Amino acid sequence: MPQQKLLQPPMLLLAVGGFLAVATEVLPIGLLPLMAEDLGVTESSIGLLVSAYAAVVVFASIPLNAWTSALPRKPLLVGLLAGYGISNVVLCLAQDYSIALTGRVLAGACHALFFAVVFGYATRLAPPGRMGAAVALVNAGNAVAIAVGVPMSTWLGATVGWRWSFGCAAIIALLLAVGAAVVMPAIRGSAVSGGTQLKEALAEPALRRVIVAVVVMMTGQFALYTFITPVLLQSGFTATNVGFALLAYGGAGILGLLLCSRFTDTALRPALLLSLLVMTGCFLAIALLGGAPGWTLAVVIVWGLLYGPVPSYVTTAALSASRDHPDTVAAVHNSTFNIGISAGALVGAQMLLVSDPSGIGFAAAALTLVALAVVFTGARQGFPRKTPK
Template sequence: MSTTSMVKGTAMPAPLPWPGLLALSTAAFTAVVTELLPAGLLPRMAPALGVPEARVGFLVTGYAVASFVAAIPVTALLRGLPRRPVLVGTLLGFALSNAVVALSSSYGLTFTARLVAGVMGGTLWAMLAGYAARMVPAERRGRAIAVVLAGITLALSLGVPAGTALAEVVGWRAAFGLLSGLAVLLVGWVRWRVPGFPGEARGERVPLARVALLPGLPVILSVTLFLLLGHQVLYTYIAPFAEHAGFGRTDVVLLVFGASTVGGIWGTGLLVDRRPRATLLGALALCAAVMLALGRYADVPAVLLVSAALWGVAFGGAPTLIQTALVNASGPAASDVATSLQTTVYNAGIAGGSLTGGVVLEALGAGALPWTALPLVALALTAVALGRRHAFPVARSRA
């Protein structure tokens, strides 16, 4: 692949392979909407499946647990296979799962289909960033990964709300049916515009334990864990915190946060290939400042809304920056296995942060949540500041 083109005698970066990257971004979008859509449809799905609403909520939990459990072993099992067939297989798995959910009247069958979708999700997340990195030259990896991960932001800010609204009009079964159809169409798009790459040759595969200990990987994984722990401590319980702040419109807070993540993704895409370390330090410092402001002025609604906007900008760009650092540290060839480790750590951070926040909320009240999140985010910031050599170097890797 040519990395540059000549324009009037000046070397210019080669254009990004937009059709292929957007296909991967749409895959990310499909996975997130598949995972979270039941959460907005509890009252509609519960009567049809003959269970209480809480058990419909377990359809989201089951997906997350399956993704957590499957990411590492399934990725290790499939790492020798050509990449595009594996990607196509995960998309067909999403299509099948969502079709079963759309047609099933049995809670047990529906739950099983959601477990299958979770396995597909864990497999997909482990390969997306590495796939994007292999489609572009080293100096454009960050931008390519930002494009792919933008699918997550679009799913959270637009896809899940739109899917929930659509279900109000055409029914929840039709919403899952459309998701199934989208996955099938995406298979054609992937086969048309996403290049194929070989799997890892048996003699070249780095053992899982050695991947985990590659220079920089432990630090990057710890940053992932600390950031997600701190984020989820407050984000999971933003409704009681907003009420504590005297602002009962949780939907407005979440809208401000979600819209701001789009700005964070956009800004990160401009900076990730030029100043990744400084940008990540800035994002984490901003997250820490937000937690401090919310802790000091938790009873001021205006502070809550401004903080939610700044929080969204900072957190929106952080996953792309951390993922780019992970791919640079592991190298594209080992990135699928490295990302499977990060997927597991990511989900552990979500679960641990939610649990910690719940304990703090019960024991100390909503006002203590930002103070609990602050030291966790500060640990992530400190790890990045100290990880100058391999994890988050001042000079970007050209590997």
């Protein structure tokens, strides 16, 4: 298959697909009260729609990739995008909670396999020496979804009803499925069994180090980010302006990705170390600032700016650690990333039982410091001083 320039329709479609996947994941967060009232359940039950989605991703990513490793990639990608469309239609039309939960489980299953296929495509389509840039382009879609997905869904839900949020996502997904059928190049499935691919990938010490680093750093990141709203409220923000701070964080993340994505291919190790060091400082500052909204907002923006490129750094590190089976490595990375998200939410929840919301910053800083040590000691394996080409 001939190499593509980076900004070509196939790569742009993958980036928009990343936006769709992450937007689908976070849609219920901004629609909790509306969905709960309409479906006749509590807001915590609607929150479980997000948890169920994440649980499916954690447990299904690796086995689904193993079972589908021999399938051609193009029809599999088209099918996954269509699956997102169907799952969002189910949510749009759901008249009771059980139907809504079914739609979310289907969406989680699509997500579990989606990024394995997407990053597998990205590594094959990337120009020589530009794999990191290709990963960053896909992650740009993810970053935009995180920044605007919740505010957009909240506005749409309040304006025309929560079902239209899922309806719009379904339309985007189905259009992307048609687009993928037209523009994506054909890639054959692997002749090596999924189980063998997994065994060979996990035999790489470099990949094992990346896995440990990702789980620890994402646990730290999401211990605090999961509870960022109560942290901001404690610092002096109000219910009416806390959304501005969240939007500022998301916008800073996009800016950070745009500014720092160039380092993914040229200086991944020092760039990741710098991000983790600054994030550690930000978490400590949040824990110590207490009721200072102006300073807290400034710290949150710096945090978002430095975290923005981190998913691209660690995804590229994982794919570089075991290059023979990119789809399998991406599936493992997807699972471990979501393990970190779930563990972070658990750590943050436990910290809330014994401290004020800002106190979570101490735990987040400690975890991020451990992740920094794992990366720093990985100069030979996992996070080499010289970026692999």
